[in-house]
Amino acid sequence: ASSTNITDDINTWEEVNLLYNAALKQITTKIEILNEEFQEVHRYNPIEHVKARVKAPESIVKKLKRNGYESTIGNMVRYVNDIAGIRIICSFTSDIYRIAEMISNQKDIQVITVKDYIMNPKNSGYRSYHMIVSLPVYLSDRIVNVKVEIQIRTVAMDFWASLEHKIQYKFEGKAPGHINEELTECAEMVANLDARMLQLNEEILAIEGEH
Numbered sequence: 750a751s752s753t754n755i756t757d758d759i760n761t762w763e764e765v766n767l768l769y770n771a772a773l774k775q776i777t778t779k780i781e782i783l784n785e786e787f788q789e790v791h792r793y794n795p796i797e798h799v800k801a802r803v804k805a806p807e808s809i810v811k812k813l814k815r816n817g818y819e820s821t822i823g824n825m826v827r828y829v830n831d832i833a834g835i836r837i838i839c840s841f842t843s844d845i846y847r848i849a850e851m852i853s854n855q856k857d858i859q860v861i862t863v864k865d866y867i868m869n870p871k872n873s874g875y876r877s878y879h880m881i882v883s884l885p886v887y888l889s890d891r892i893v894n895v896k897v898e899i900q901i902r903t904v905a906m907d908f909w910a911s912l913e914h915k916i917q918y919k920f921e922g923k924a925p926g927h928i929n930e931e932l933t934e935c936a937e938m939v940a941n942l943d944a945r946m947l948q949l950n951e952e953i954l955a956i957e958g959e960h
């Protein structure tokens with residue numbers, strides 16, 4: 750079968766929805782398999798849970814508008830990288846990099862961009878590891894390469910990001926100064942907590958290794 754760039758030949762929202770849902774199903778299964786294998790080999794579960802969603806069409810249109818693009822199907826698939834999004838929540842920061850590497854090593858997954866907001870947190874204090882990847886979806890008469898945004902973060906980072914997102918939504922991005930300061934401080938506490946929990950876990954693993 751021939752391979753197609755996703756921007757060719759996609760004309761309706763139904764087609765977009767079908768393709769991105771298919772890509773999400775595939776990547777979710779891949780991640781489940783990696784987690785099960787990891788559990789088998791290392792007796793330990795790197796992933797707490799996984800959430801997948803196709804972005805609501807209203808949110809896609811809003812994003813296009815924000816970036817100065819007309820709302821066409823072509824522009825959606827060309828310029829919006831997170832139509833299909835998957836969030837992987839793990840316990841420890843070290844798991845994030847392990848999972849990212851396992852995903853990158855898969856032959857049919859092409860990593861398009863990586864943004865490491867753990868090494869380089871956003872000004873808000875936001876921490877997370879983002880990858881835009883592309884993977885082939887097999888249809889009856891062609892193969893379509895579909896983009897998926899993968900966000901990988903710890904439980905603590907997710908706790909912070911969820912509340913911050915809710916607050917920014919409520920204040921339409923213009924939260925009062927003291928709230929933003931408090932959020933930034935909390936983000937530092939989250940980073941500190943993650944570092945200490947990781948260290949504790951490593952100490953425990955070292956002790957277990959001696960027995």
Ligand code: 0O2
Pocket residue numbers: 812828829830831864871873874875879909910911913914
């Ligand atoms: P929503 O409602 O979560 O879908 P791009 O998406 O690549 O075109 P950008 O801004 O360069 O644009 O992407 P980035 O920064 O890699 O990731 C964007 C997504 O990361 C956001 O999606 C959020 O989910 C998350 N994110 C980024 N910064 C923050 C932050 O400061 N706080 C929180 N809570 N989440 C953040 P959307 O589409 O903006 O929103």
